[in-house]
Every structure is written in structure tokens, then in C-alpha cells.
Amino acid sequence: MAHLSPLNNRHDDAGASFLEFGSPDSQLPAARVVQTFGEIEAEYAAIRKGVALLDFPHRAVVRVTGSDRIDFLNRMLTQELRPGGSPLPPGSVVSSFWLNRKGRIDADLRVIELGDDESAPAGMYLETDVLAAPNLVKTLEAFVFSEDIAFEDMSESTHRLGLHGPAAARLLADHSTAIRSDLPAIGDIRDGQATAINVAGKRVVAFRSDTTGEIGIELTVASDDLIPVFDELAQYARTDHGHHNDPATDTYRLRHAGWHAFNIARIEAGTPLFQIDFGSTNLPHESSLLNSRVNFKKGCYLGQEVVARMQSLGHPKQLLRCVRIKQADAPDDERHQPVTGCAIVAISGAESAPAEDTKPIGGVTSSCRSPMLGDDVLCFAMVKWGHHAPGGAVLVQTPTGWVPGSVQDSLAAWSRR
Numbered sequence: 001m002a003h004l005s006p007l008n009n010r011h012d013d014a015g016a017s018f019l020e021f022g023s024p025d026s027q028l029p030a031a032r033v034v035q036t037f038g039e040i041e042a043e044y045a046a047i048r049k050g051v052a053l054l055d056f057p058h059r060a061v062v063r064v065t066g067s068d069r070i071d072f073l074n075r076m077l078t079q080e081l082r083p084g085g086s087p088l089p090p091g092s093v094v095s096s097f098w099l100n101r102k103g104r105i106d107a108d109l110r111v112i113e114l115g116d117d118e119s120a121p122a123g124m125y126l127e128t129d130v131l132a133a134p135n136l137v138k139t140l141e142a143f144v145f146s147e148d149i150a151f152e153d154m155s156e157s158t159h160r161l162g163l164h165g166p167a168a169a170r171l172l173a174d175h176s177t178a179i180r181s182d183l184p185a186i187g188d189i190r191d192g193q194a195t196a197i198n199v200a201g202k203r204v205v206a207f208r209s210d211t212t213g214e215i216g217i218e219l220t221v222a223s224d225d226l227i228p229v230f231d232e233l234a235q236y237a238r239t240d241h242g243h244h245n246d247p248a249t250d251t252y253r254l255r256h257a258g259w260h261a262f263n264i265a266r267i268e269a270g271t272p273l274f275q276i277d278f279g280s281t282n283l284p285h286e287s288s289l290l291n292s293r294v295n296f297k298k299g300c301y302l303g304q305e306v307v308a309r310m311q312s313l314g315h316p317k318q319l320l321r322c323v324r325i326k327q328a329d330a331p332d333d334e335r336h337q338p339v340t341g342c343a344i345v346a347i348s349g350a351e352s353a354p355a356e357d358t359k360p361i362g363g364v365t366s367s368c369r370s371p372m373l374g375d376d377v378l379c380f381a382m383v384k385w386g387h388h389a390p391g392g393a394v395l396v397q398t399p400t401g402w403v404p405g406s407v408q409d410s411l412a413a414w415s416r417r
Helices: 008-013 040-049 069-076 133-141 168-174 223-234 259-268 304-313
Strands: 017-021 031-036 051-055 059-065 092-099 105-115 123-129 150-153 158-164 194-199 202-208 216-222 254-256 318-325 343-346 362-369 377-384 393-398 401-407
Touching: 031 051, 031 259, 040 051, 040 254, 040 259, 051 259, 059 069, 059 133, 059 158, 069 123, 092 133, 105 133, 105 194, 105 202, 123 133, 123 216, 133 150, 158 168, 158 223, 158 259, 168 216, 194 223, 202 223, 216 223, 223 254, 259 362, 259 377, 318 362, 318 393, 362 393, 377 401
Parallel strands: 051 254
Antiparallel strands: 017 031, 051 158, 059 123, 059 150, 092 105, 105 123, 158 216, 194 202, 202 216, 318 377, 318 401, 343 362, 343 393, 362 377, 393 401
16 A cells, blocks of 8 residues: 555545655555646746745655764764764754665665754654655664664655745745754755744754756644644635736745646756665766766765775766756657657667667656747666766667657756856
8 A cells, every 4th residue: 555645635635646655665664646727837946936835745754863873873873973083963864875785775865954952843853755765764773882872764754845945945935933953944044954943833844955957945743733834734725727816826946846846847958866866776976976976085975985996996887967958949740759768779870760689778767848948858777888078979768769868968958156
């Protein structure tokens, strides 16, 4: 049975369509995620021009408590949790990988340190996807010896919402109060910071992560408190497709949105996702996320030998890359979009289709038609080493035929900066 959101009936009543988040090979239940409320263009526009309210039942948190949590996790994870020799200060958010002994990625996570303040919430949250959370707890606990540390999978007891768009911080600042003065103010929160607030009288942990290239604030709230928090924010949402709005909904240009619109925005912004664009068979180098996930100056951690050896002596067999398919001037009936698993082959001339014996050099992991790039198609793809250089000409398989594309110099194809 799929992991369901407590808001599921609300979404059904609003006419939402759904999809399943999770690998068909996984023994864990997938999460039932809203795909769209029927107006993808308006939902995407809210991310770029106002703010989108998203339900994220596919995300989870593991709570970590105990006085040894930072020292212990600093020996386990790929990122530095004691910068300059001092523990992470309260309000810090650090992205990291949790690897296995072979250096493969077991989880892509964010470490959210809230400190030991007597007023809850406190401690540390490990934010990850709902499919990775149970194994994250199990494998980390296996390394605990005598440390003062405890792990709690809060996948069922908490729930996640996302606010993405230029007005996200302003919406929360107007409709919340601070819990702790030692944490950043929600109206001024920066990418990589966390805080604690009251929304509708309920405690919420909020951290900023600009996944879509806009202000992005993720909310973790107790499942029992979700409805009043959701209602407090949702009362300002537009429901009339952007025309003749109630003036109360014009302030933030808030709209309910689903995975489809979010997926377009995060691909444009160059944000790959674990379980979709890379997974547990991949090494950190293959993800193209080394700069934000791995610290090469810190002490030992699980899987470090494999990571360090590749960094100093070799290179991965493949790399995650962005491939762009220019089709802005093509008629609508000649516009092609690949799906996950479609093959990519290298070309040296103006071939329109590969020879029958041509071997693929990669495969598409996710794709979108980009509104910010004139409807060109953007693909994340795992590409073999040697074919990863920017400007490389390729042919991309689509359900309607082969189309030419080029390897880009960055995962991010668009930025507001």
C-alpha cells in the first residue's frame, strides 16, 4: 500500500491526479503524490511568480538526539559537521551523503541542527526521502557503540509541506510567530538555514532549500497538527485559474501545485533527486553533486577510501549531465520529449538516427519542456565518461523518434541570478 498523505481526501475533492513515487523494484511502499490539480501552467507560474503550496508525502525526517550526535555523524557522513573544529551552530543545514562500505550512496540527506534549547523543537533532523528513512536508521544504529545518541524515524508522526516561489518567505513571515530567538527569523532565512515557528498555534520546523531556483521553504509538522497548518496557509490560495481573483489571494499569488510543475522547475534549476536521477548503485562522483555533499578535508567516514581514491587517482565510469534539445521553432506536432530510460547516443555529424549497431552512451533519468527556455527540452541523463564534455553532440531517443541534443556545461540550465 502506498504511503498516503493525511491531506489525500482534500486533494481528491480538489480534482487532483496522482502518481506513485518509488522504484517498482523496492520492497517498500511508494508514496502517493499529487501530479497536478489540473492547471499545470498556472501551478508552474506560481513557482516563478508567486508561491506554490506543495504536499510532499515522499519526504521524511529522522530525528537524532543525544550529546554525541554531531561527533558521531561527523564520523559517518561525507560532509563536515564540525567546521573549524566547532559543532554546527543551531539553525544550520548541511547537505550530505550517507554511503555504504563500498562507497555507494545509501541516502542523500540534509542535516538540520536545531541545538539543545529547552524549548522544543530541538536536536537534529536528518531530512531524506521516505523510502530511504528506514534503512538510514537501521544502518546508522549498527555503528553505535557507547555514544549518547538515539535515532527516531518520524515518517508517520510528521508530515512535509513545501512552499516554493518568490513570495514563500513573506507568506510565512506574515502568518507565523517565532519560537526561538536564537534561530533565524523566517522572513530573513537564507538558503542553508533552518528555524522553528508557530503556524496556527502549531510548532513547525522550517528550512530553506532553493530546489526550484526560487525561494524554497520546507515545513516539517506533526501529522496531528497538519490540517490547521495547511488551512492557515491554503486560505490564501487562488482557485480561479488567475482570473477575477479575490483580492485576498492576490497578495502572495499562492496556488496549490503538484509534482509536474515542481519537476519542471527543479530540472530547470539543475536539482537532481535521489531515487530518480541517481540512486543506491551510484558513487558520489557520478551524481555531479560533490561540491555540495562531500568534504575532502575532513576526517574519515564510511566509504571514504573509495571516494578519496577516485578523486585522486581516477574518474567515474559515468556522470550525471544535462542535455538540452532545442525545439523552440519546431511545430507543436514535431516537438519531442524523452521519458525515463530513453537511450542517448553520440554523433559526429548530422545524423538523424543512429545505426542499428550503435551502442548507447547514456540514458535519460528525467526530462521536462522548459518554459524559461522557450519550450526547449531539458534532460538529466547518466552519460559515460568521455562523452560528458560540454558541447558534445548526441541523439536522444523519444517515444516519437530520435532528436538531436547537446551536453550542457552545468546541471542548471536556468537561473534567476
